[in-house]
Amino acid sequence: MRPNDRKQEQVRPIKITRNYTAYAEGSVLVEFGDTKVLCNASVEENVPRWLKGKGKGWVTAEYGMLPRATHSRTRREAASGKQGGRTMEIQRLIARSLRAVVDLEAMGEMMVTVDCDVIQADGGTRTASISGASVAMADAFDYLVKEGKLKSNPMKGHVAAVSVGIVDNEARCDLEYVEDSAADTDMNVVMTEDGRMIEIQGTAEGEPFSHEELMDLLALAKQGIADIVKAQKAALAD
Amino acid sequence: MRPNDRKQEQVRPIKITRNYTAYAEGSVLVEFGDTKVLCNASVEENVPRWLKGKGKGWVTAEYGMLPRATHSRTRREAASGKQGGRTMEIQRLIARSLRAVVDLEAMGEMMVTVDCDVIQADGGTRTASISGASVAMADAFDYLVKEGKLKSNPMKGHVAAVSVGIVDNEARCDLEYVEDSAADTDMNVVMTEDGRMIEIQGTAEGEPFSHEELMDLLALAKQGIADIVKAQKAALAD
């Protein structure tokens, strides 16, 4: 049995709280069970130097984890003087995922930076980050529309992500920490709301995985992402 | 008039939420009005190398600010590769303040690290950090007592802090951001619950201040800290 009696295909309870902090143009606390990530989208009215004068915008992301988001305290990256490889990998993934659903040309020369800071980590922080960041970014673009700085929201749809994996020979959706650390295969899938893929990253932690197992995981991911997109839409409808 | 019609000597509404996150031995969200700081106390059963074998413990602190805790986005210190001077100054102040109320001998060779991460900043983040960290540390010590690792809580009492300043020629207690940035003199005071001083740090931002002004500020600080200690005790009594 899974923890909390979850079914194989069942995502954890999802909670998306908008306007969580006061200053960011989009501010979302996203919770996937006990995983809690604060996603703050900030707007700047200029672009990175290499993009200046090209008439298009940019979306980027940064990722961090509070030192005690984890079971035992993790060293603060600001204190150690650099961001680790895992952090860089994750923030590059979040940024690519967000850009995949934005019409950068339609943004004009503006930049959105989404900071995803993990308050509490129980597995799936990168997928929760992407899913929450999509909502925060939507709010930031709506702010720009309301302010008259954009004619319309340049997002082509939502983007959401989920982790899937093989634990105890069973394919499961939205792994929490105890599952994740016991998984033979761990895969993160990022999709658009219409079910097309933006990223898949699958890793055999133990035994290599077969084509059939991959098919099972993809099916679970598709279902899970549909549930997350539902939660995103509900949050934005409030 | 002060913002929100506060009186000269009135601190902002204080809210202290214990057990805010799941893993830290002490986890407190402290709110001084719109300033919100997450204070997580972590216990380690060893001490820094330079203290090994001396039979006494250590308390330290780290301070950080989420990039969008502020009105406009601040660069992430982990990304810039070092902690700034302001961060270092604040975390050294928090750590000294906490150690001043702990009997380090009675701790044995254990270490408590309190991470103060600012979720939202509206002035007074260092004083809110100290005041919240005291409660988080108290919970961490109580945890050690419950686990049988300490005979009794080695804290000698509470420590709390408040900022006071001279704004528009008026001495005021617990400045919020708009007041802080307009203040001629800004002072942070850290006291024990019995009203003795642990730290005072006063700075003339504009005109130098006189002995009389200092006396006024100290009186306000004493009153404000008494109110904060009351809130700390109420939170721990829950």
Place this chain on the structure above:
Amino acid sequence: MRPNDRKQEQVRPIKITRNYTAYAEGSVLVEFGDTKVLCNASVEENVPRWLKGKGKGWVTAEYGMLPRATHSRTRREAASGKQGGRTMEIQRLIARSLRAVVDLEAMGEMMVTVDCDVIQADGGTRTASISGASVAMADAFDYLVKEGKLKSNPMKGHVAAVSVGIVDNEARCDLEYVEDSAADTDMNVVMTEDGRMIEIQGTAEGEPFSHEELMDLLALAKQGIADIVKAQKAALAD
């Protein structure tokens, strides 16, 4: 048509030169067309600190690119003072891929570090690195067997990798640089010699990709990797 008249499923000419340098326990120059990577496997008779005393070994990897491996000069990472996010991502991928085919318990407390340094880059440097590193690591283990330090080679089989992608609406295997930079979807696949998957990392650079496209890419990858494994075996048979 593809550059050099390659067919959709055709990998570039593969050349694997063993003993390329004199000192490394395994030293391989791998060429996938114009992409040239020097893979040097170094043996150390101890393990990282966190693994000491556990009776098992470790395999790790580092990746670098000579400044003028690329069309225009890239800044030297040693001079800029840190490894970029892309470098870290790649070297973590290489290391995971190699570990997936090694029985770490059977290694005893030894460590193999494979340095993959790109001499010339024409797309697919990470997949060439993995494919060459597998051969260099095999030589390093054989060296340890010959020296009497291991009873038998602890590799469970070869590991190889290839990039596949969708270019001009066509799925293609082993993209070279001009294809890679024009691809809508780019995917790196790492497999064992028996065709099971160790890693898949697919990214939509332009339009999101469908399930069918993913299936096409996986089929190409499987075929390409079989060809690479053939070249690895031939090289080791010399």
Place this chain on the structure above:
Amino acid sequence: MRPNDRKQEQVRPIKITRNYTAYAEGSVLVEFGDTKVLCNASVEENVPRWLKGKGKGWVTAEYGMLPRATHSRTRREAASGKQGGRTMEIQRLIARSLRAVVDLEAMGEMMVTVDCDVIQADGGTRTASISGASVAMADAFDYLVKEGKLKSNPMKGHVAAVSVGIVDNEARCDLEYVEDSAADTDMNVVMTEDGRMIEIQGTAEGEPFSHEELMDLLALAKQGIADIVKAQKAALAD
């Protein structure tokens, strides 16, 4: 008794040597007993980027300690690759203190940087630095007046600093190292020549301090600073 039979309120012998080095626009070696700090003021005819075009100037400071200024050798900060928290705190304090006595508008777009490098440390290096830097800065401004680049010296008066503390239950002025390390309370006070306060920073190293003790310390500081200002004026009168 205090070391060297000093009385409670007595500062150490103060020696201020102007034109100590040849190139700086203001160059002062300040000695408070065995504490020796070289204060070099450098003029630049531009301002930091964030101040450009605002028609006002800036004063900043840097602080360093030669590795063997201390009883046992301290690691060189340039070799360790960063300035420690203590260094940053001190140089920020020096800079704020200096700016408090300068009319930045009257400076025009110029910058003065005062480097305070401790040659020998016997307690009170930050207060000696401030006191010496004030004289070096005065010389630098006089240089600018002589060169015709400023109409008049934009300093509003002298700034001086002293440390006071409670040692063996006695309030004392201008602590030297053996006193400082035995002090229960340690306070640095920065004042203008007319006795108004620019900074006070008091820390309870042992027991918290009472209001009465604070009053005693402030009285000592006022007296000590008056003596230092006398020495500054005498030095500039030479």
Place this chain on the structure above:
Amino acid sequence: MRPNDRKQEQVRPIKITRNYTAYAEGSVLVEFGDTKVLCNASVEENVPRWLKGKGKGWVTAEYGMLPRATHSRTRREAASGKQGGRTMEIQRLIARSLRAVVDLEAMGEMMVTVDCDVIQADGGTRTASISGASVAMADAFDYLVKEGKLKSNPMKGHVAAVSVGIVDNEARCDLEYVEDSAADTDMNVVMTEDGRMIEIQGTAEGEPFSHEELMDLLALAKQGIADIVKAQKAALAD
């Protein structure tokens, strides 16, 4: 006897391979016996900021060593976060040597950067680097002439370098690693093709050396460099 029966004055077999990689404007693999260095010259059509607008060019160099160029693995400088003192010393030497034979005025506002990356190290990597870099730079300038960006090659002649030393009381030319590590005195000499000196750097590793020994070493260096210049000319004549 020397290793490989070399005579006292004999340099190792020299091999200079031009166009070793595909993209650099000049690309040379230089081999002095088992020492192999890849020298890639890159052209940029601008100059460092401090040289802008002065109508002259610049030549610079960077030096690196692959981690397993050496008998045991050396830590990667990009991973340790900085270039060591030895690396900096060598790349400054290479750059100065190259600039000594270039008419920087005649270059116009262009920059040539030569990357010298050691593939395999058996002593004399800095002298091989200089000798190979001279050929790579010559090719880069010829490229600029062919492209019509320079009227003529601004090199005033070749520059070459050799190490000489005293081993077992015998002066020897072009030391290989086993000789170098046993040498009492080690000297690197950089000369123009007409035998004038650009740099000499001699170090007593053991006993100080006499004037007579220095004379012997200089005579050997002159002869060795003549041989290297012959090889450079032969390579460029192909």
Place this chain on the structure above:
Amino acid sequence: MRPNDRKQEQVRPIKITRNYTAYAEGSVLVEFGDTKVLCNASVEENVPRWLKGKGKGWVTAEYGMLPRATHSRTRREAASGKQGGRTMEIQRLIARSLRAVVDLEAMGEMMVTVDCDVIQADGGTRTASISGASVAMADAFDYLVKEGKLKSNPMKGHVAAVSVGIVDNEARCDLEYVEDSAADTDMNVVMTEDGRMIEIQGTAEGEPFSHEELMDLLALAKQGIADIVKAQKAALAD
């Protein structure tokens, strides 16, 4: 004519002040004309890790320059976060020079670190550093002898250094800044007191130099170093 009417072979006035600071086991202010370097030798009763247990000692050196030792202010290396290539080159040279005159076996497992900090720079800071450091090191060893920690001073003799160069077609000894920046050839020579060479480093800044010019420079260096050794001996005789 040379500045200050110096003759071609004449070194600047040399002043060596021992016991310049209070805590270092050897503390020397060395002045070569307007170049002033503080050389502090510190003793530690252990050796670097790689030397532990071998029964021999180590001598090392660090070099720094105060920001305003130069005509215009130089950026503080501690603030920029790393030591530059020039600094590293110089401190490696100083350390090698000092080790050349010490019997490391006779030191036992002790370490001497000499910090050379330039207070004022007018050319020749590295040669002044070496010459002053030799005296500071001698004092540190004498201290160890007096403390009964060494039987006798392990120095084999003095080491001294001077810069020589070709300025206006004239060979000159002990260049000051205006000469150094106009020199065609610049050479630093380090010798033992008996006139044998430890290091020579000659660089053609403009035209390459001939064998004859080198001979002239070496003769001047020998004479200059004899004068410096005389000053060292006189200082130690006081």
